[in-house]
Every structure is written in C-alpha cells, then in structure tokens.
Amino acid sequence: MYTIAHRGASGYAPENTIAAFDLAAEMNADMIELDVQLTKDRQIVVIHDDRVDRTTxxxxxxxxxxxxxxQALDAGSWYGPAFQGEKIPTLExxxxxxxxxxxxxxxxKGHPSQIGIEEEVGQLLGQFSFSINNIVQSFGFRSIQRFRELYPSIPTAVITRPNFGMLSRNQLKACKAFANYINIKYTRLNxxxxxxxxxxxxxxxxWTVxxxxxxxxxxxxxVDGIxxxxxxYVLKDGKHE
Structure with a gap:
C-alpha cells in the first residue's frame, strides 16, 4: 500500500513547496501528490488553486x-514565518x-486556461523515464483520456467522489479503459x-485523510494507497513510517 503525501507533508509545511516535499521524503512517504498548471509562458508549475492569492x-x-x-512570490509565509521565502516550484x-x-x-488541474497541459506534462515526464513511479491523475475524465491516448505507457488515475457510495460495473469498466487507478474521496469508500x-x-x-x-x-x-x-500517520507493519 502506498502512503501518498498530499501536496507534500502539508500538515507540517506549506503545500506544494520543496519544504513539504522534503518532509514527505523524510517521513518515508511512497509518493508525493502535487498539482500542476501552466504559466503565461507555458511553463509547468506546482500550485493547486487557479489563483495565487491563498498560498502566496x-x-x-x-x-x-x-x-x-x-517565482518572485513568497509561497511559504502564509503558513508560518519559518517558511518565509519558499517558492512555487516547477514540475521539472x-x-x-x-x-x-x-x-x-x-x-x-482542469481550469479552462490549461489547454494542452496533457502534452506538456507527458513530454516532460518522458525526459525522466527512469523515475521510481509517476502517476498522472485528474478529476477531468476527458483530460485523462487525452493523456492516455498520447502517453499510453504512463500510469493514470481518475479522481472521483461517487454520490451514493457505489460505482457501477459500467462506470468502473469505463474508467479501466483509460486509467490504472481510481482515487476516491475516503468518506464515500466501502x-x-x-x-x-x-x-x-x-x-x-x-483522499484526503x-x-x-x-x-x-x-x-x-x-485500499491500495492513502x-x-x-x-x-499511516502505520505499516505495525510501525510508524
């Protein structure tokens, strides 16, 4: 089972920053979950919201x-003075x-401004083919379908929050056509x-525990990952990671 650090170890450090990612690695997380968007000059940056206001x-x-x-913005001070000067990192x-x-x-991220992000991310990941484990996910099923068509060798996941605590066989089969994983809001899981x-x-x-x-x-x-x-917080073999 994977322990997946949500936006890094974001319970202890500002989300989607190197500080949070380093801490996740120190805590022996198996994966880091992060969000990516394109800038005005088509660079891939790691940030969750479509606006910078909340985290910078x-x-x-x-x-x-x-x-x-x-990268001239401060992405750490909002969390605490110890993180003053943290920057918005690039995916690269x-x-x-x-x-x-x-x-x-x-x-x-599925914001309307993010046209072409599938191609950009896939091309960059292709330069790091010896990575331990990369999975690309989205709430946007079409985005993941598009990504799978372009880069069939890169594992993919769809994110969902099923209304009635169940996904039909047809829904699961539809997901399986273009995804390896399904990432479900934990309150809807059984x-x-x-x-x-x-x-x-x-x-x-x-997600997100x-x-x-x-x-x-x-x-x-x-579950296969938390x-x-x-x-x-995730115990493995009876011990803290």
Whole structure:
C-alpha cells in the first residue's frame, strides 16, 4: 500500500513547496501528490488553486503570470514565518530532485486556461523515464483520456467522489479503459466498492485523510494507497513510517 503525501507533508509545511516535499521524503512517504498548471509562458508549475492569492503574497490568476513573476512570490509565509521565502516550484525542478527517490502523483488541474497541459506534462515526464513511479491523475475524465491516448505507457488515475457510495460495473469498466487507478474521496469508500474496483482491474486510492484512525480503517478495508496531509500517520507493519 502506498502512503501518498498530499501536496507534500502539508500538515507540517506549506503545500506544494520543496519544504513539504522534503518532509514527505523524510517521513518515508511512497509518493508525493502535487498539482500542476501552466504559466503565461507555458511553463509547468506546482500550485493547486487557479489563483495565487491563498498560498502566496501575490494576487491574480496563475495563467496571467510568467514563470519568473511567479517565482518572485513568497509561497511559504502564509503558513508560518519559518517558511518565509519558499517558492512555487516547477514540475521539472521537482522531478530532478525526487525522481529517483520517491514517486509522484501528478494532478492535472482542469481550469479552462490549461489547454494542452496533457502534452506538456507527458513530454516532460518522458525526459525522466527512469523515475521510481509517476502517476498522472485528474478529476477531468476527458483530460485523462487525452493523456492516455498520447502517453499510453504512463500510469493514470481518475479522481472521483461517487454520490451514493457505489460505482457501477459500467462506470468502473469505463474508467479501466483509460486509467490504472481510481482515487476516491475516503468518506464515500466501502469494502464492496474497493472489491468491485479490484475485480475490474483498478487499484484504489483514498483522499484526503487527516486522522490516524481513518487511515487505519481504510488500510483494513484494503485500499491500495492513502492520500494524507500527515504521511507519518499511516502505520505499516505495525510501525510508524
């Protein structure tokens, strides 16, 4: 089972920064989950929101900034003074730093400004073919379908929150056509759904876990990965990672 650090160890450091990613690696997470978007000059940066306001000292849409302008922003002070000066990293920098150390679960954001992000991310990942483990995911089924068509050798995941705690066989088969994993909101998960996904050839991740008891319960239910802000909360073989 994978322990997947949500935007890095974001319970302890500012999300989607090198500080959070380094901490996730120190905590022996198996993967780092992160979000990517394109800048005005078509560079791939790691940031969740379509605006920079919440996680930096700037204001405006990511798509309206060049990479140089984005990297002039402070992406750490909002979390705490100890992280003053943290920058918005590029996906390339993250890959260079971690691709032989830890896997990446890369979320393509579905904002309308992100046309062509599938091609850009796939081309970059192709330059790091000796990575430990990279998976590309999105809430946008069409985006993942597009990515799979372009880069069939790179594992993919779809993110979903099923309304009634169940996914039909047809839905699971549809997902299996273009994804290896299905990443489901943990509150919607149950043993039957996990077993059904496994029967249809899909592995199951659970997002986003913030409590130790929840992680233990999901682990007992047979999930294949837990996405958490606190990677040290996930017990493996009876011990903390």
């Amino acid at each position: 000292n700037g204001s405006g849409f990511v798509k309206d900034f060049t990479l140089k302008e984005l 920098a993250v890959l260079k730093r971690y691709h032989k150390k830890i896997g990446l679960l890369i979320e393509l 043993r039957l759904m996990i077993a059904s996904a496994h029967k249809n050839g899909l592995k199951v991740f659970a 913030k409590h130790q008891k929840t992680a233990a319960k999901l682990q007992a239910m047979g 996405v958490t802000d606190y990677p040290d």
